Amino acid sequence: MLLRLAPWVLTSVLVMPLAAGLLMVILPAFGYLPVLGGETFHFDAWQALWQRPGLYRSILLSYASGLITTLASLSIVVLFLAASRGTWLDRGIRRLVSPLLAIPHAAVAFGLAFLIAPSGLFARWISPGLTGWERPPDLLIVNDPMGLALMAGLVLKEVPFLLLMCLAALPQLGPEKRVTLARSLGYSATIAWLKSVFPVLYPLIRLPVYAVIAYATSVVDMAMILGPTLPPTLSVSILSWFNDPDLDRRYMASAGAVLQLGVTLAALVTWWLGEQCVKRLSQGWLVNGARSSGSMVVAISGRVLLATSTLMAISAIGGLVIFSVAGFWRFPDALPGTFTLDHWQRILPSVTTPLLNTLSVGLAATLIAAVLVVATLENAVRHHLPVSRSQWLLYLPLIVPQVAFLFGLVVAAESISVRPQLALVVAAHLLFVAPYLYLSLSEAYRRLDPRWVQVAHSLGVGPWRAFWRIRLPLLLAPLLTACAVSLAVSIGQYLPTLLLGGGRVPTITTEAVAMASGGNRRLIAVLGLLQALLPFIGFSLALLVPRLVWAKRRNMRGVV
Amino acid sequence: MPNKRNSLSAIMTLGMLAFSLTATANPDPDDWQSVLEEAEGQTVYWNAWAGEERTNAYIEWVAQQVDERYGIELVHVKLGDTSEAVSRVLAEKQAGNDDAGSVDMIWINGENFAAMKENDLLFGPWADSLPNYPLTDPENTPAVRYDWTIPVDGLESPWSSSQVVFYYDTALVDEHPNNMPELLEWAAQNPGEFTYPQVPNFLGNAFITQAMLELSDDTRIFYQPMQAEDFDQATAPLWAFLDELHPHLWRAGRAFPSNSADLRSLMGDSEISIALSFSTTEASGAIANYELPDTVRSYVHDSGMIGNMSFMAIPYNAEHKAGAMVVANYLMSPEAQAEKQDPEIWGSNTVLSMEQLSAEERALFDGIDLGIATLPPSELGEVLGQPHPSWVDALAEAWQNRYVN
Amino acid sequence: MTANANFHTHQLHTKQLHIKQLTISLHGETLLAIESVIQPGEVLTVMGPSGSGKSTLLAYLAGFLSPAFKAQGQLFLDEQRLDTLPAEKRGIGLLFQDPLLFPHLSVGGNLRFGLPRQVHDKRQQVTQALEQVGLTGFEARDPATLSGGQQARVALMRLLLSKPRAVLLDEPFSKLDTALRQEMRSLVFSQLREAGLPALLVTHDHADAKAAGGSIIELG
Numbered sequence A: 001m002l003l004r005l006a007p008w009v010l011t012s013v014l015v016m017p018l019a020a021g022l023l024m025v026i027l028p029a030f031g032y033l034p035v036l037g038g039e040t041f042h043f044d045a046w047q048a049l050w051q052r053p054g055l056y057r058s059i060l061l062s063y064a065s066g067l068i069t070t071l072a073s074l075s076i077v078v079l080f081l082a083a084s085r086g087t088w089l090d091r092g093i094r095r096l097v098s099p100l101l102a103i104p105h106a107a108v109a110f111g112l113a114f115l116i117a118p119s120g121l122f123a124r125w126i127s128p129g130l131t132g133w134e135r136p137p138d139l140l141i142v143n144d145p146m147g148l149a150l151m152a153g154l155v156l157k158e159v160p161f162l163l164l165m166c167l168a169a170l171p172q173l174g175p176e177k178r179v180t181l182a183r184s185l186g187y188s189a190t191i192a193w194l195k196s197v198f199p200v201l202y203p204l205i206r207l208p209v210y211a212v213i214a215y216a217t218s219v220v221d222m223a224m225i226l227g228p229t230l231p232p233t234l235s236v237s238i239l240s241w242f243n244d245p246d247l248d249r250r251y252m253a254s255a256g257a258v259l260q261l262g263v264t265l266a267a268l269v270t271w272w273l274g275e276q277c278v279k280r281l282s283q284g285w286l287v288n289g290a291r292s293s294g295s296m297v298v299a300i301s302g303r304v305l306l307a308t309s310t311l312m313a314i315s316a317i318g319g320l321v322i323f324s325v326a327g328f329w330r331f332p333d334a335l336p337g338t339f340t341l342d343h344w345q346r347i348l349p350s351v352t353t354p355l356l357n358t359l360s361v362g363l364a365a366t367l368i369a370a371v372l373v374v375a376t377l378e379n380a381v382r383h384h385l386p387v388s389r390s391q392w393l394l395y396l397p398l399i400v401p402q403v404a405f406l407f408g409l410v411v412a413a414e415s416i417s418v419r420p421q422l423a424l425v426v427a428a429h430l431l432f433v434a435p436y437l438y439l440s441l442s443e444a445y446r447r448l449d450p451r452w453v454q455v456a457h458s459l460g461v462g463p464w465r466a467f468w469r470i471r472l473p474l475l476l477a478p479l480l481t482a483c484a485v486s487l488a489v490s491i492g493q494y495l496p497t498l499l500l501g502g503g504r505v506p507t508i509t510t511e512a513v514a515m516a517s518g519g520n521r522r523l524i525a526v527l528g529l530l531q532a533l534l535p536f537i538g539f540s541l542a543l544l545v546p547r548l549v550w551a552k553r554r555n556m557r558g559v560v
Numbered sequence B: 001m002p003n004k005r006n007s008l009s010a011i012m013t014l015g016m017l018a019f020s021l022t023a024t025a026n027p028d029p030d031d032w033q034s035v036l037e038e039a040e041g042q043t044v045y046w047n048a049w050a051g052e053e054r055t056n057a058y059i060e061w062v063a064q065q066v067d068e069r070y071g072i073e074l075v076h077v078k079l080g081d082t083s084e085a086v087s088r089v090l091a092e093k094q095a096g097n098d099d100a101g102s103v104d105m106i107w108i109n110g111e112n113f114a115a116m117k118e119n120d121l122l123f124g125p126w127a128d129s130l131p132n133y134p135l136t137d138p139e140n141t142p143a144v145r146y147d148w149t150i151p152v153d154g155l156e157s158p159w160s161s162s163q164v165v166f167y168y169d170t171a172l173v174d175e176h177p178n179n180m181p182e183l184l185e186w187a188a189q190n191p192g193e194f195t196y197p198q199v200p201n202f203l204g205n206a207f208i209t210q211a212m213l214e215l216s217d218d219t220r221i222f223y224q225p226m227q228a229e230d231f232d233q234a235t236a237p238l239w240a241f242l243d244e245l246h247p248h249l250w251r252a253g254r255a256f257p258s259n260s261a262d263l264r265s266l267m268g269d270s271e272i273s274i275a276l277s278f279s280t281t282e283a284s285g286a287i288a289n290y291e292l293p294d295t296v297r298s299y300v301h302d303s304g305m306i307g308n309m310s311f312m313a314i315p316y317n318a319e320h321k322a323g324a325m326v327v328a329n330y331l332m333s334p335e336a337q338a339e340k341q342d343p344e345i346w347g348s349n350t351v352l353s354m355e356q357l358s359a360e361e362r363a364l365f366d367g368i369d370l371g372i373a374t375l376p377p378s379e380l381g382e383v384l385g386q387p388h389p390s391w392v393d394a395l396a397e398a399w400q401n402r403y404v405n
Numbered sequence C: 001m002t003a004n005a006n007f008h009t010h011q012l013h014t015k016q017l018h019i020k021q022l023t024i025s026l027h028g029e030t031l032l033a034i035e036s037v038i039q040p041g042e043v044l045t046v047m048g049p050s051g052s053g054k055s056t057l058l059a060y061l062a063g064f065l066s067p068a069f070k071a072q073g074q075l076f077l078d079e080q081r082l083d084t085l086p087a088e089k090r091g092i093g094l095l096f097q098d099p100l101l102f103p104h105l106s107v108g109g110n111l112r113f114g115l116p117r118q119v120h121d122k123r124q125q126v127t128q129a130l131e132q133v134g135l136t137g138f139e140a141r142d143p144a145t146l147s148g149g150q151q152a153r154v155a156l157m158r159l160l161l162s163k164p165r166a167v168l169l170d171e172p173f174s175k176l177d178t179a180l181r182q183e184m185r186s187l188v189f190s191q192l193r194e195a196g197l198p199a200l201l202v203t204h205d206h207a208d209a210k211a212a213g214g215s216i217i218e219l220g
Helices: A002-029 A043-051 A055-083 A089-099 A107-118 A123-128 A148-173 A174-186 A189-196 A198-218 A222-224 A234-242 A249-286 A295-324 A342-350 A352-383 A391-399 A400-415 A422-446 A448-460 A463-474 A476-490 A495-500 A508-516 A521-549 B009-013 B030-039 B055-071 B083-094 B111-120 B182-187 B202-215 B228-246 B260-268 B283-290 B322-331 B336-341 B358-366 B387-403 C005-011 C054-062 C107-114 C122-132 C149-160 C178-195 C206-212
Strands: B043-049 B073-078 B105-108 B156-163 B163-167 B274-277 B298-301 B305-313 C016-027 C028-038 C043-047 C069-077 C092-095 C165-168 C199-203 C216-218
Touching: A002 A043, A002 A249, A002 A352, A002 A400, A002 A422, A002 B083, A043 A249, A043 B274, A043 C107, A055 A148, A055 A189, A055 A198, A055 A295, A055 A476, A055 A521, A089 A148, A089 A295, A089 A521, A107 A123, A107 A148, A107 A222, A107 A295, A107 A521, A107 B083, A123 A391, A148 A174, A148 A189, A148 A198, A148 A222, A148 A295, A148 A422, A148 B202, A174 A189, A189 A198, A189 A295, A198 A249, A198 A391, A198 A422, A222 A234, A234 C206, A249 A391, A342 A352, A342 B055, A352 A422, A352 A476, A352 A508, A352 A521, A391 A422, A391 B073, A391 B105, A391 B305, A400 A422, A400 A495, A400 B083, A422 A476, A422 A495, A422 C178, A448 A463, A448 C092, A463 A476, A476 A508, A476 A521, A495 A508, A495 B083, A495 C216, A508 A521, A508 B073, A508 C092, B009 B055, B043 B055, B043 B083, B055 B322, B055 B336, B073 B083, B073 B305, B083 B111, B083 C028, B105 B111, B105 B322, B111 B305, B111 C149, B156 B322, B163 B283, B163 C028, B182 B202, B182 B228, B202 B274, B202 B305, B202 B387, B228 B387, B260 B274, B260 B283, B283 B298, B305 B322, B322 B387, B336 B358, B336 B387, C016 C054, C028 C054, C054 C069, C054 C092, C054 C165, C054 C199, C092 C149, C149 C178, C178 C206, C199 C206
Parallel strands: B043 B073, B043 B105, C043 C199, C043 C216, C092 C165, C165 C199
Antiparallel strands: B105 B305, B156 B305, B163 B274, B163 B298, C016 C028, C016 C069
């Protein structure tokens, strides 16, 4: 049966290229890279790596920023959800958050850097009136050695992602019932949420949380813009070694990539250990009977934190919008001296092909991933398969540094005479799109009440008809959301598009990154906004379509 | 040319061993007519750094020209970093794709060229057979024959010449320094108002190389491959200078901008008031782009500034070598070079020798308005050659060991 | 509620349900063992505390038993063996605690969903079924706008329209308030009797068992 093959196809589509790519990192890390004359195995690359100045600091930065970012983002989301009572304010904040998912990481980073830099928007708004600054103060805010700016940038991007994942998982838990029950026992609403909903919610958003850790420990683009420079994070160092004109650096770069994998795994293990501790320690708290202590703090901090991070992100984007039409803009002027449409006029004529490429690659990769993932999940649900350990394989592409295995992937594709082309780019995107689609969809899929399909069967309806007529419609909203996430992931890919496409499949992102290397903020702003356009449309459709389709079905609203 | 392999070997090559079973005849640049014929109808994939919108626009103009003149379709593969193209060629070589490579031409120089040459990743010699090559007056222009002291050997054709210049905001700085000791003095009086890109960025490397050359009495040693025992003594003045300079830099030297673009943004935000660039026309261009105030001007140090050339190279396995050669030759034509030098278009200096041109061709260059912040060629001073790459590598390494902790 | 005599005429050839020497075990431990024959129109009531295997029994009969369980024995409808068939081919209808009306379909859509494909006068049958339970004209309504009792009645009619050959009732009245419970009991049992279907009722409530009027098995 075709369906039974789905998990195998999905796994091999992801794991085989990855294995080929990984092999091409691990071998050079131990000295084997015949094309550069390395034909024996040794540890020279590792020795060179350990002697890099600032290596330990780089490792610590990557490790710590990954964990702290995740903890902060998760806390903000959880506190907000605990505090949220569905008032217009809460709904308003929620609505503002989801479009932020569409903004590319690099654009958020640029925007944030411009917001908080000593010569940034904030400083401009209060200068010289409040500060007396005629020149920007010499303060190390962006690129600070502790990585605080980097972590702030990551939090701005990860909060919307985690919030979306939580909102997708919540309805199946019936949070209102749980909270109502606990409140009837005298618990305040926020504490009721924390004690009765969060413990059952966390297992459902665990994989997205792990994905955030993996991403935050290995992020490159944001770290280049916001992160420390002396030394930079490990991932940025690795990229610079891979890009070093001295090709012999590639041995050390490969060893660094293996090390990066280790750092990411270490962060994941640390988090997992933390989970176990919290589980033990919180047993007492969950049943200690305290009904409202800390309730006010949670209620206020939850809303304030989320609103702050949302407003920061929106101001960052606002900064981009201003820059995209700015003439020269001297400090401390609050607004540019002149406005111009030059930047848009220079970029727009050349973006049609890149936009079309972006769209076709993104849609193709998302569609293929959706078919494979849904088939895999349907197969698991039909045959009562438990969540298998092998699903961890699906997440491998998310925790292995891209720059490392993509080189190997190009070698692999060339070896079987597959030349750069659109299809190859789609295949490469699939590596990153499918895991995100899987992790966004699998919980909703598995947790859908099995009685819906059982009712259908008992009415004499077979598995396929039940799938099309019952399961898919009921899962329309989460499926569309997962597809929108995937589309955004595809649109954000730079290295896979460039390397596997041989540079022949220009997308809006390859244009944006190439332009970003030139550092013209105004053009970067234009391209960043254009880059956000397609994912923004995707997320909007994912929100609107279920609303329109189910306009007359009350119980389908909110069943995200 | 499609590459035929049976599936068995395809499986074998998946590991690392790779053999190409077919070989194609490469075009012969000395038979220019046949090169032109072969080039017609080819699609040439030109891998070039694309961080500058004006560069991209110029490349687009070139694409139109070669299409009209030679029937070549030129595609600009936009790179964020030249090494991305090197990676691609390396991966193809590893996989045994020796004659259908996807990179036809690379904009390259210095360390990337040295690495590709050393690893046999380049096609050639071909460049000195191009019809327009004599216009660069190679006999009298060493910069055409040596890329960062590495012999070019006909493996790349000259395209652009560039020189490091400083630029400063006249609204903030009364009198600019004229050498490194004066720069130090100025920085001490104006703390936090100067910085340079983080080594090993090429402009950062250029700054410390410039300082090393300026601060040394005898610079000949730097144009030979570096001997480890000479390093400490030869670079001692440099480190003394940098140790003293760093506390006066922007952010007290605790962070550095990552590249020339970041540096320019700092200047545009008034965070710093003196910066440097590898392009003599960068300041004028940035003023036109609204990135810098129109009070910015350029200057050079008394003893001259480091300069170099950038080139076109063809990878050993490029699929469209004939087309690439025709494009490279066109890029060296007086017409294309004059267009490139116009700051309205791009403002990148020509590699042609004016003495080799006809009066008509010279006129193309004479009429160019260089822009308010650009120094005329007569004021650019002496061009200091790039030291041997081994020195630059060692400098970058030592810088990291000293200032990264 | 007026019963429509014509409505069930083609279901007169009804059959008996035979649960033959059934034992279900989990990890080698026997959960339950049953041998029983349910005559057409009869309701067999299975009672027992939570964890006694009531829902496992239902899952087995309906064809949803998780592979973790091991079942021995057979299930026959007259001569036809059912336990080897997939759930949708058994012709066994289910009524849960919750009405489980599909939230994305209208009331009419829910009823049509259960109609066998070969039925031609679908619209007419749906209209008649709604009339029969006092919900005339409810076709286009969103199920979410119906009261609990109305939803329960639609669920019952959806089940009957699918022409089941036997019916399983999983505590179908436990979530209804007392007045409604009486009404639904008599409606369900009278409809089943009229259709001549063998039925198995799982419940906690002795009043249910009494109203069902058939034999009782105690589990656990």
